[in-house]
Amino acid sequence: MKSVMVYCEVENQKVADISQELLSAGKRLAQKLGCPLEAMIFGSSLNGIENQIAPFGVDRLFVGNSMRLEPYRTLPHAALASKILKEEDPQIVLFGATSVGRDLAPRLASVLNCGLTADCTILDIGDHLVKKEKKEYKDLLYAIRPAFGGSIMANIINWDMHPQMATVREGVMKKEIFDEHYATEIVEVDVNAVLKEEDFVVKIIDRQIKESGVNLKDAPIIVAGGYGVGSRENFDLLVELAQLLGGEVGGSRAAVDAGFIEHNRQIGQTGTTVRPKLYIAAGISGAIQHTAGMQDASMIISINNDPDAPINKIADYVIHGDLGVVVPKMIKFYKQNAK
Amino acid sequence: MFNTNTTKYLNMRPLKIVVLAKQVPDTRHVGPDAMKPDGTVNRGKLSTVFNPDDLHALELALNIKDRIPGTEITILTMGPPKAADIIREGYYRGVDFGVMISDRRFGGADTLATSYTLAKGIEKLAPFDLIVGGRQAIDGDTAQVGPQCADKLNLPQVTYVEEILEIKEDEIIARRRLEKGIEVVSAPFPCLMTVHGSSPACRSRHAKRVMKYKYARSATELRSADEFMIDLHTKRPHLTIPEWNVEDINADVEKIGLSGSPTKVKSVENIVLTANEAKLLNDSDADIEMMIKELIEHHTIG
Numbered sequence: 001m002k003s004v005m006v007y008c009e010v011e012n013q014k015v016a017d018i019s020q021e022l023l024s025a026g027k028r029l030a031q032k033l034g035c036p037l038e039a040m041i042f043g044s045s046l047n048g049i050e051n052q053i054a055p056f057g058v059d060r061l062f063v064g065n066s067m068r069l070e071p072y073r074t075l076p077h078a079a080l081a082s083k084i085l086k087e088e089d090p091q092i093v094l095f096g097a098t099s100v101g102r103d104l105a106p107r108l109a110s111v112l113n114c115g116l117t118a119d120c121t122i123l124d125i126g127d128h129l130v131k132k133e134k135k136e137y138k139d140l141l142y143a144i145r146p147a148f149g150g151s152i153m154a155n156i157i158n159w160d161m162h163p164q165m166a167t168v169r170e171g172v173m174k175k176e177i178f179d180e181h182y183a184t185e186i187v188e189v190d191v192n193a194v195l196k197e198e199d200f201v202v203k204i205i206d207r208q209i210k211e212s213g214v215n216l217k218d219a220p221i222i223v224a225g226g227y228g229v230g231s232r233e234n235f236d237l238l239v240e241l242a243q244l245l246g247g248e249v250g251g252s253r254a255a256v257d258a259g260f261i262e263h264n265r266q267i268g269q270t271g272t273t274v275r276p277k278l279y280i281a282a283g284i285s286g287a288i289q290h291t292a293g294m295q296d297a298s299m300i301i302s303i304n305n306d307p308d309a310p311i312n313k314i315a316d317y318v319i320h321g322d323l324g325v326v327v328p329k330m331i332k333f334y335k336q337n338a339k
Numbered sequence: 340m341f342n343t344n345t346t347k348y349l350n351m352r353p354l355k356i357v358v359l360a361k362q363v364p365d366t367r368h369v370g371p372d373a374m375k376p377d378g379t380v381n382r383g384k385l386s387t388v389f390n391p392d393d394l395h396a397l398e399l400a401l402n403i404k405d406r407i408p409g410t411e412i413t414i415l416t417m418g419p420p421k422a423a424d425i426i427r428e429g430y431y432r433g434v435d436f437g438v439m440i441s442d443r444r445f446g447g448a449d450t451l452a453t454s455y456t457l458a459k460g461i462e463k464l465a466p467f468d469l470i471v472g473g474r475q476a477i478d479g480d481t482a483q484v485g486p487q488c489a490d491k492l493n494l495p496q497v498t499y500v501e502e503i504l505e506i507k508e509d510e511i512i513a514r515r516r517l518e519k520g521i522e523v524v525s526a527p528f529p530c531l532m533t534v535h536g537s538s539p540a541c542r543s544r545h546a547k548r549v550m551k552y553k554y555a556r557s558a559t560e561l562r563s564a565d566e567f568m569i570d571l572h573t574k575r576p577h578l579t580i581p582e583w584n585v586e587d588i589n590a591d592v593e594k595i596g597l598s599g600s601p602t603k604v605k606s607v608e609n610i611v612l613t614a615n616e617a618k619l620l621n622d623s624d625a626d627i628e629m630m631i632k633e634l635i636e637h638h639t640i641g
Contacts, residue, residue, distance in 0.1 A: 071522070074486070074496055099517040103498045106483035109451060110490035115601030116450065118481035128605055142605070147479070148364075153608045161601035202495045202526045205512065209520035221640065245640050264518075270480065278639050299639055301630070302617075312617060317630055321622025329624060333631040338641045 003038045003060075004030040005090035005163075007081060008053060009100050010043040011070065011209075015052040017217075018096035018170040023056035025123055025173040026094050032125045033091075033139055036060060040084055042077055042189075044070035050184050057178030064189040068200065071207060072100050074107060075199040082111045083194050090163050092141050094123075097167040105167050115158035116165040117143035119269075121172050121292070128157050141166065146269055146292055171217045171273040214248065214264050220277045221247030224267055224294070227254035228283025228304065229323065235260050237327045238282055244331060250274070252290045255283075268293035282323045286311025303327070351506055353409030354528075356400045357464055359457060359472030359488070360393040360414055360429065362422040387421065389428050392473025394541040396534040399503065400471050401433045401542065407506065411435050413467075415460055417445060417453065423557040426580050430552035431544035438464070439557055442584040444596050450479075452599035454487030459588040461492060469511065470531040474499055485533035497526050499535040558582045 004026045008019035023039060030037040036059035041049060046065045053061055064080045081104065085093060093108075095101035097119045109116035122144035129136045140157050141164040147154040158164045216222060223242040225235055235249070242249045251261035253268055267274055268290040279297035284290060286302070286309055294300075295314055302315035303323045312318045319326050364385035397414070404410040414429035416422050417440040426437030440460045448456065461470060470492070475482035482498075489496035497513055504523065505512040515522045516535045526532075554571055556564060557580040561572060572579050585592060593599060620626035635641040 074498075078490075099499065099519075102482045103486060103496070106450065106454075106481075106486035107490045107496065109483070110454060110487040113451070113601075116481075116483060117602055118479070118483060143602075147607075155605040155607070156602050157605045158601045158603065202497065202524055202530075204522060204524050206523035207520070208522075209517065278634070299634075315617045317620060318617045319620045319622065319627070319630075325622045326627060329622065329627045330631060333624075333628040334635075334640065337628070337632055337635055 002033065002035045003088065003090040004033070004035065004092045004094070005038045005040065005085065005088065006058075006094045007096075007101065007104065008039050008041040009072070009096060009098065010041055010046065010049065011072075013043075013045060013049065015041070015049065016096065016098070017175070018098055018101075018168070020052070020056060021170065021173040021175045022094045022096060022168060023053065023058060024176050024178070025168065026092070027057040027178055029092060029123060029125060029141070030057075035091075038062070038088065038090060040064070040081060040189075042066075042069040042072075042080055042191075050186055054182045054184035055177045055180050056175075057182050058184045060185045060187060062187045062189050064191045066191040068195070069191065071204060072104075073200070073202055073204065074103055075202065076195050077104055078107045078111065079196075079199050080189060080191065080194055081108055084189065085112060085163065091139075093163045093165045095165070095167045097169040101167050105165060109165055112163065114161045114163055114165060115156075116167070117145060117156040117158075118167050120145045120156075120166045120168050121153075121273075123166060123168070123173075128159060130159060140164065146288070169273060171275075214262075216248050216250055216265065216267065216272045216274050219248035219274070221245045221280075222250050222267070222274055222276045222278070222294075222297075223247055223280045223282065224250040224252065224284060225255050225260065225282045225323075226252040226284030226290075227258055227260075228285065228306075229255060229260055230283070232260050234324065237324070241280070241327055241331055244334060245278075247276070247278070252284050252287070254287075281311050281315070282327065284311055285309045286314070351407045352508070353407055353411065354403060354468040354506075355466060356403065356410060356412045356469045356471060357461055357467050358393070358397050358400050358412060358414045358429065358434065359461075359470065359484075360397065360416050360425050361390045361473075361476050361478075362387050362416065362418050362425045363390045363476050363478040364388075365477075387424070389425055390473055390476045390478075392475055392477075392534060392536050394473070395536055395538045396471040396473045396532075397429065397432060397434070398539055398541040399500065399532075399534050400469075402539070403469075403503065403506065404433065413438060413464055415440070415457065415464065417441070417456055417460070419446075420557060420559040423555075423560055423580055426557070427552060427555050428544075430555055431549045432542060433545060433548065437555070437580055439580055439582045440584075440588060441557070441559065441582050444585050444592060447597035447600065448595060449600035449602045450481055450483035450487055451601060452595050452597075454484050454491055455594045455599060456588070456590060457484065458488050458491035459590045460583060461488065463583070463588055466529075468528040470494070470529070471500075472531075472533055474533045474535050482533070485531060489531040492531065495526050495530045496533070497524055497530060498533045500532045501535050501538045552578070554578050555580055 009016040042064035275296040
């Protein structure tokens with residue numbers, strides 16, 4: 001059947017943000033194609049879970065409800081998903097580019113012998129002429145992603161092996177309610193009929209998951225530091241400014257690699273994608289991998305002692321100077337002028 | 340890195356481990372001219388490196404070998420003739436064997452065709468207990484080939500491994516690094532693991548091993564080698580790196596290279612940062628106070 005399918009992640013009865021973002025992205029694709037949006041979700045105690053899914057405009061939801069399905073393990077989820085995908089034959093399947101999605105999607109792509117594009121930042125629908133076959137393929141998924149360290153954007157398509165699958169990072173797609181009262185058909189999956197004992201050979205012995213206290217995605221103001229900050233101590237200055245402004249602190253990959261700041265605060269292509277009201281980039285040169293994750297900020301201030309730092313090209317204010325001088329002054333004048 | 344009670348490893352049967360490693364363009368230093376018009380990589384324009392995550396996988400394997408004497412490590416790479424560097428690097432750091440999968444017909448493979456090809460190569464190395472590879476390669480960051488290989492070989496997969504905590508007769512216990520925490524899992528042998536960059540860095544080359552293996556050459560390399568090298572390889576055949584082609588691994592030509600790759604590059608766009616009218620300031624009090632006042636005025640802050 002022609003449809004768009006989204007694999008939804010769930011833990012403790014809460015559907016992941018990324019999955020809801022994908023449902024919105026999937027709905028937009030489904031509308032372009034004029035086809036239904038479907039979703040699948042596997043977990044434990046999922047009664048009523050449709051309330052977190054239906055409002056995004058989901059026409060049909062496949063629910064696998066079993067104690068054995070949570071926390072996520074590769075083989076049982078792959079077995080259920082591949083059965084549904086083989087039966088439903090959707091033309092597009094979307095996954096989060098998360099620990100779970102990046103573990104599951106490639107396994108499924110191998111089972112289904114189909115293409116998978118990782119970490120897409122744009123999803124669209126379009127046509128493609130295959131010159132060799134002299135045939136135009138209509139309504140293909142355009143899976144667009146940065147490649148080669150982000151220096152190019154590649155549009156990846158797949159016309160001959162279905163379905164077309166893609167993963168998308170959290171925070172890239174905009175989550176929007178389609179209709180609070182959208183009617184979703186719920187299909188209960190007979191989990192025990194599908195799963196075999198050998199699907200459970202990998203056993204979870206211990207699990208320590210903490211909801212990270214860091215919420216970069218929703219922060220209205222982000223003060224981010226790069227390798228140019230120079231030390232963990234200098235980062236404290238940025239923390240002070242962020243706290244004063246009611247924002248969060250982030251870092252570039254180089255700053256994370258240098259140990260100046262924790263990994264969960266990394267912004268950019270391989271970290272979190274953010275679009276705050278204000279982004280203050282201190283000592284960040286602005287490699288495309290970084291700017292890919294923050295260029296949609298409404299306002300960007302760059303503090304850098306290199307006047308030619310690439311980030312200055314996308315900044316609204318460029319302060320040429322040492323952040324050890326500039327940041328304390330910003331703190332001082334904010335305190336003086338704020339009401 | 341292991342459980343401190345190392346005695347429990349000494350009685351373990353030796354393992355057979357296959358390390359998957361890839362030679363990748365150094366994407367940290369890429370210019371726009373690195374792409375060909377058809378959107379594929381112009382490898383000639385880029386310097387190459389041992390994929391960083393794969394070095395972590397190599398270390399994980401070497402660490403097991405330290406703990407369980409007799410453990411045998413084979414490093415497997417797929418790539419152009421130049422990828423023999425990967426095998427030599429593996430030898431310098433402590434692997435027992437190295438094998439290349441190399442054939443023009445494998446070129447242009449996406450992750451699906453790559454995993455099929457690697458799986459065919461791995462099958463030829465059977466029996467084995469453990470396959471390890473890096474979580475992802477820096478030329479694509481897809482993290483797909485590991486799980487896809489696991490499926491092709493019908494093996495359980497354990498992704499994002501950070502540390503091996505224990506090895507028992509029939510199972511291996513590992514800690515995984517997830518986005519929001521950690522997970523400890525046990526998996527039966529044989530299984531496939533992908534190794535996270537947060538695991539210990541790879542040990543350096545061993546000087547004696549560099550001396551021993553610096554003349555290791557693939558069959559292709561030997562074709563253009565001098566007499567000394569050819570003579571040496573006749574005397575010391577272990578220096579010759581096996582190079583497997585499509586027929587050697589019994590691969591279906593429809594499933595390899597471009598024809599086995601469902602994903603195709605439709606178009607490629609260079610990213611240009613667009614200049615806008617930035618206000619240029621210096622670190623003077625006047626400039627910074629002006630900016631802060633503007634931000635407050637526009638309700639951006641405050």
